[in-house]
Amino acid sequence: MHSESSDAFSAGERIAKLSVVTLLSIGFVQIPVGLWTGSLGLTADGVDSISDSLISLIVWVGLHFSRRRPDARFHFGYQKVESLSALILSLVMVAVASYIFYHSYQTFLSPEKISYPYVALVTLLGGGIISLYRAFQMRSVAKKYGLLSLRIDANNSIKDGTSSVVVFANVLGATILGIHELDAVAGMIISIYIFAVAYVAIKESSLTLLDACESPEMTRELAVALQTVDGVRAISSIRLRPSGPYLSGIISVLVDESLTVARTEQIRKKMLEIVRTIVEPIDEVTVVFRAGHVS
Numbered sequence: 443m444h445s446e447s448s449d450a451f452s453a454g455e456r457i458a459k460l461s462v463v464t465l466l467s468i469g470f471v472q473i474p475v476g477l478w479t480g481s482l483g484l485t486a487d488g489v490d491s492i493s494d495s496l497i498s499l500i501v502w503v504g505l506h507f508s509r510r511r512p513d514a515r516f517h518f519g520y521q522k523v524e525s526l527s528a529l530i531l532s533l534v535m536v537a538v539a540s541y542i543f544y545h546s547y548q549t550f551l552s553p554e555k556i557s558y559p560y561v562a563l564v565t566l567l568g569g570g571i572i573s574l575y576r577a578f579q580m581r582s583v584a585k586k587y588g589l590l591s592l593r594i595d596a597n598n599s600i601k602d603g604t605s606s607v608v609v610f611a612n613v614l615g616a617t618i619l620g621i622h623e624l625d626a627v628a629g630m631i632i633s634i635y636i637f638a639v640a641y642v643a644i645k646e647s648s649l650t651l652l653d654a655c656e657s658p659e660m661t662r663e664l665a666v667a668l669q670t671v672d673g674v675r676a677i678s679s680i681r682l683r684p685s686g687p688y689l690s691g692i693i694s695v696l697v698d699e700s701l702t703v704a705r706t707e708q709i710r711k712k713m714l715e716i717v718r719t720i721v722e723p724i725d726e727v728t729v730v731f732r733a734g735h736v737s
Contacts, residue, residue, distance in 0.1 A: 457579060458502035460576065461501075462495050464576050465494045465498060466495045468569045469491035471569070475562060479556055481562040484609060487569065487605060487632060490632055493535070497598060500530055501592055505589070522651060526647075526651065531595070539632075539640065542632055543633035549626040562613055566613065573602045578596075580599060597642070605635050650684045654684075673698070673705060673709045680692075689724055691727055691728070697733060
C-alpha cells in the first residue's frame with residue numbers, strides 16, 4: 443500500500459508542478475495586458491491566476507512531504523500534510539477573493555473605458571482555454587488517486603478557467619454596449635467564485651484533519667459483510683480515519699475463545715479481503731480479536 447500511496451503522491455506532484463508553471467505564465471501575461479488596456483476584469487483574472495499558482499505550489503509541497511515514510515516523531519507518517527496544505531490554500535483563497543472584491547467595487551463606483559478591448563478579449567479567451575484544459579487533467583489525477591488538496595486545486599482551476607469566460611463576456615458587453623461597469627462586475631464575480639471554492643475546501647480539509655469519516659453507509663455495509671465470515675461472532679466496532687488519499691482503521695471482532703491462533707489468522711486474512719472490496723481506497727487496517735459471547 444505504501445508503494446501505491448507513493449505513486450499517488452508522485453503523480454500528484456507532477457501535475458501540481460505543471461499547474462504552477464502554467465498559471466504563472468497566464469498571470470504574467472494577463473496582468474500587464476490588463477493594466478495596459480485598463481481592464482480590471484482581466485487584471486483581476488491575472489491576479490487570480492497568480493494566486494492559483496501559489497495554491498498549486500502549496501499543494502506541490504504538501505504532496506512532496508506526504509511521501510515521507512513514518513519516523514520516530516511522526517509514527518503514522520506525513521500524509522496529513524496534504525490535508526493541512528488544502529486548509530492553508532483555502533485561507534489564501536479567502537484573502538485573495540477579499541482583495542479582488544474590494545478593488546472591483548471601488549472601480550464599479552468610478553468605471554473607466556477599456557483601451558484595446560479586443561486585445562483583452564483574446565488574452566482572456568486564450569488564458570481560459572489553457573487553464574481549463576490543465577484543470578481537467580488535474581481533476582482526472584485527483585479523482586484517480588483520491589488526493590484532497592489536488593482535487594481542491596483542480597476545482598479552483600476550473601473556477602479560474604470559467605471565470606475567464608465570464609470576464610470575457612463582461613468585457614465584450616462593456617465594449618459593445620458601452621456599459622463600462624460590467625468590467626468591474628466581472629472582477630466581483632471572480633471573487634465570489636473564489637469564496638465558494640474556498641468554503642468547500644475549508645470544510646473538507648478541516649473534517650479530514652479531525653479524522654472525520656463521513657461514510658456511515660459504507661461502515662454498515664462493511665459490518666454486515668464481515669459478520670458473515672465463519673468464526674466471527676460479532677463486530678464490536680469499526681473505526682476508520684482518512685490518511686492522505688487513503689482510509690485506515692481498526693476493526694474489533696468478537697470470536698470464540700476456543701479458536702486456535704492459526705484459525706484466527708485465517709479469519710483475519712478473509713476479513714481484510716472483504717475490507718479491500720468495500721472500502722476504496724484503503725491503506726492499513728488492524729483487526730483486533732476479543733474472545734467471548736455476544737451479549
